[in-house]
Amino acid sequence: MALADARAICPDLATRPADLVREATTLAALRRWAGRYSPMVARDGPDGLMADITGVAHLFGGEAELRADLHARLARAGMAAQSAVAGTFGGAHALARHGGGIIPDGALADRLGPLPVAALRIDHDTAEALGRLGLRRIGDLIPRARAPLARRFGPGLVGRLDQALGYRPEPVAPEAEPPHFGVRLSLPDPVGLQSDVMAGLARLLERLCEKLGRHHAGARRLRLELDRVDHAGVQVEIGLAGAMRDPARIAALFEKGVEEVDAGFGIEAMRLVATVTEPLAPAQIGPARAAPQDGMDDLITRLGNRLGFETIQRLAPAESLIPERSFQVLAAAWSRAAPADRPGGPPRPVMIFPPEPVMAAPGHPPARFRWRRMALTTLRATGPERIAPEWWLDDPAWRSGLRDYWRIETREGPRLWLFHTPQAPAWSAQGVFA
Amino acid sequence: MRCERAGSGALQLAPTRVHEAEGFGRHAFALFQSVCHDGPVVWVGPAHAPERLLLAGLPQGVGERLHIVRAGGVDLLWAVEEALRAAPVGLVVAELETALSLTAGRRLQLAAEAGGTTGLVLIRQGAGSNAAQTRWHCAPRPGAGADSTLHQWSLIKNKRGTLGDWTLHWDGTSAAFHLVAETGERRGPAPPPL
Numbered sequence: 028m029a030l031a032d033a034r035a036i037c038p039d040l041a042t043r044p045a046d047l048v049r050e051a052t053t054l055a056a057l058r059r060w061a062g063r064y065s066p067m068v069a070r071d072g073p074d075g076l077m078a079d080i081t082g083v084a085h086l087f088g089g090e091a092e093l094r095a096d097l098h099a100r101l102a103r104a105g106m107a108a109q110s111a112v113a114g115t116f117g118g119a120h121a122l123a124r125h126g127g128g129i130i131p132d133g134a135l136a137d138r139l140g141p142l143p144v145a146a147l148r149i150d151h152d153t154a155e156a157l158g159r160l161g162l163r164r165i166g167d168l169i170p171r172a173r174a175p176l177a178r179r180f181g182p183g184l185v186g187r188l189d190q191a192l193g194y195r196p197e198p199v200a201p202e203a204e205p206p207h208f209g210v211r212l213s214l215p216d217p218v219g220l221q222s223d224v225m226a227g228l229a230r231l232l233e234r235l236c237e238k239l240g241r242h243h244a245g246a247r248r249l250r251l252e253l254d255r256v257d258h259a260g261v262q263v264e265i266g267l268a269g270a271m272r273d274p275a276r277i278a279a280l281f282e283k284g285v286e287e288v289d290a291g292f293g294i295e296a297m298r299l300v301a302t303v304t305e306p307l308a309p310a311q312i313g314p315a316r317a318a319p320q321d322g323m324d325d326l327i328t329r330l331g332n333r334l335g336f337e338t339i340q341r342l343a344p345a346e347s348l349i350p351e352r353s354f355q356v357l358a359a360a361w362s363r364a365a366p367a368d369r370p371g372g373p374p375r376p377v378m379i380f381p382p383e384p385v386m387a388a389p390g391h392p393p394a395r396f397r398w399r400r401m402a403l404t405t406l407r408a409t410g411p412e413r414i415a416p417e418w419w420l421d422d423p424a425w426r427s428g429l430r431d432y433w434r435i436e437t438r439e440g441p442r443l444w445l446f447h448t449p450q451a452p453a454w455s456a457q458g459v460f461a
Numbered sequence: 462m463r464c465e466r467a468g469s470g471a472l473q474l475a476p477t478r479v480h481e482a483e484g485f486g487r488h489a490f491a492l493f494q495s496v497c498h499d500g501p502v503v504w505v506g507p508a509h510a511p512e513r514l515l516l517a518g519l520p521q522g523v524g525e526r527l528h529i530v531r532a533g534g535v536d537l538l539w540a541v542e543e544a545l546r547a548a549p550v551g552l553v554v555a556e557l558e559t560a561l562s563l564t565a566g567r568r569l570q571l572a573a574e575a576g577g578t579t580g581l582v583l584i585r586q587g588a589g590s591n592a593a594q595t596r597w598h599c600a601p602r603p604g605a606g607a608d609s610t611l612h613q614w615s616l617i618k619n620k621r622g623t624l625g626d627w628t629l630h631w632d633g634t635s636a637a638f639h640l641v642a643e644t645g646e647r648r649g650p651a652p653p654p655l
Contacts, residue, residue: 320549322547322548322549322550323501323528323547323549323550325547326503326543326544326547326549326550327528329543330530330540330543330544333536333539334530334532334536334540338508338530338531338532339528339529339530340528340529340530340531341527341528341529342514342516342524342527342529343516344516344517344524350515350517353515353516353517354515354516354517356529359528364525364526365525366525367516367524367525368521369517369519369521369634370517374518374633375515375517375518376515376518377488377489377492377514377515377518377519377633378488378512378513378514378515378518379512379513379515380511380512380513381511406603407607407609409607436603436604436609437603438603439603440485440486440600440601440602440603441485441601442601442610458515458518459488460518460610460633461486461488461489461492461493461518461601461610461612461631461632461633
């Protein structure tokens, strides 16, 4: 039913947009929790879980008791759920969405028979086509000859029917658990010394880095959580300039943060989590010589953790003729150096600054002008080079329109980049040449 | 002529020491030294300075090695020290707005020795520190020919060696420069006998 129709019937209808991401997160959490019933729990579509409880039910007192336990716990958590127990994946899937219950051994065909064919996990078109033929229930399909069905609707329908009835195996295949990069350490006695915390951290890092190495990953952000005796938590968080899994190098970066921790009456537990990880392929082990990139990453990490990673910048060329936008400033931690060729064309100054008006004597270009309280005399002028503003960007600095750039060599020495705006006649300085 | 990377050219900064440059042409001098040094260049500048390096105007090969750090106050000096202590860095250029105290300057020298890095501090006129190994006064000079890029770089303080004065053409694209013949200090006329 469309939302407009539903609103027409019931004007007070409370609606909320579906949040698929959060639903998937909840389902993933529920899947982890459902591991208490079975070691094999898989997601079944966007709204279901499938657990293989072969040989498990007796631990809970039987299938009915297991199901009752599941419902009781979910109800306590405020969740409405439907469940079914059946001998096959397809059977349990169909029954759970059409009433729920338990199908005893050997009664699959009887219990599934009255259910609509759509319960067989077939697409909507097939279900509709079957309905037009008068085959509305699964029971109508079971006695049919398989060959004509397969010829008409493809092997998918027959396959699903066979899976539901148990003629074709369909194991529960849970996806692999995503690796959890967190390790913890409980201390027998509370510690308070910085060296003790660092020693504990070294042990944690060794385990964490070994785990990271096993999964070909490197940490990008790490958080050290320290639990104090008085149940207060202290956190030390560091960011790294590059994916890293070298315990000694990471430990050195934690030193400053650990130094500032107030241990109170002592720390009794430590937990280290790599909150952000990136793939990091195993590296060739060579002679013990630090790669220059590693050293530079260490430096960026040290600087970034105090000053902020956005203050360490790298320049990269950009596609623009406007001098201010001919390069972009990137955070060095999140970019790699790209070789930048000197572009052709007229020479460019080594430094630029926001345009500063110069007091110019008449003349084009001016024979004398004052800039930054310096009286300068033009010795030689090269230009003009006309640069037009980018019309698709409204840049306040370029409101004055076209600019004619001149390279002015002065008798006093400085070589300046001056421009004249013909549409609003004035002279400004914008750069200094080498 | 090119600055010899391993040799001891006159314009070569002594390695593992911190030097100072002042004058209007100090940025050009710093860029010249960036070309002459291998490895990453860390350029530490004040957070709110309006001047920015223009990538298209930098010498060949410097742009991709350049790391710009923007910090203010004590953080700036700390960043310079950290960069000097990092072994892979080739040259650390620091733009300072205030004079460097003797303690801070000495600390930077120790950091440069520890990291094996060369440092160059760009200072305001006359705001030099006693701890500097050498101090250069850099000024652009008007040239005779068209497209001229004449620089006068004078060594006005040197803890180990003599002072000097060089006038050269350096066009800011590569490590190559052309030294203008030395004229030497012209002697003033002898005072008349009393």
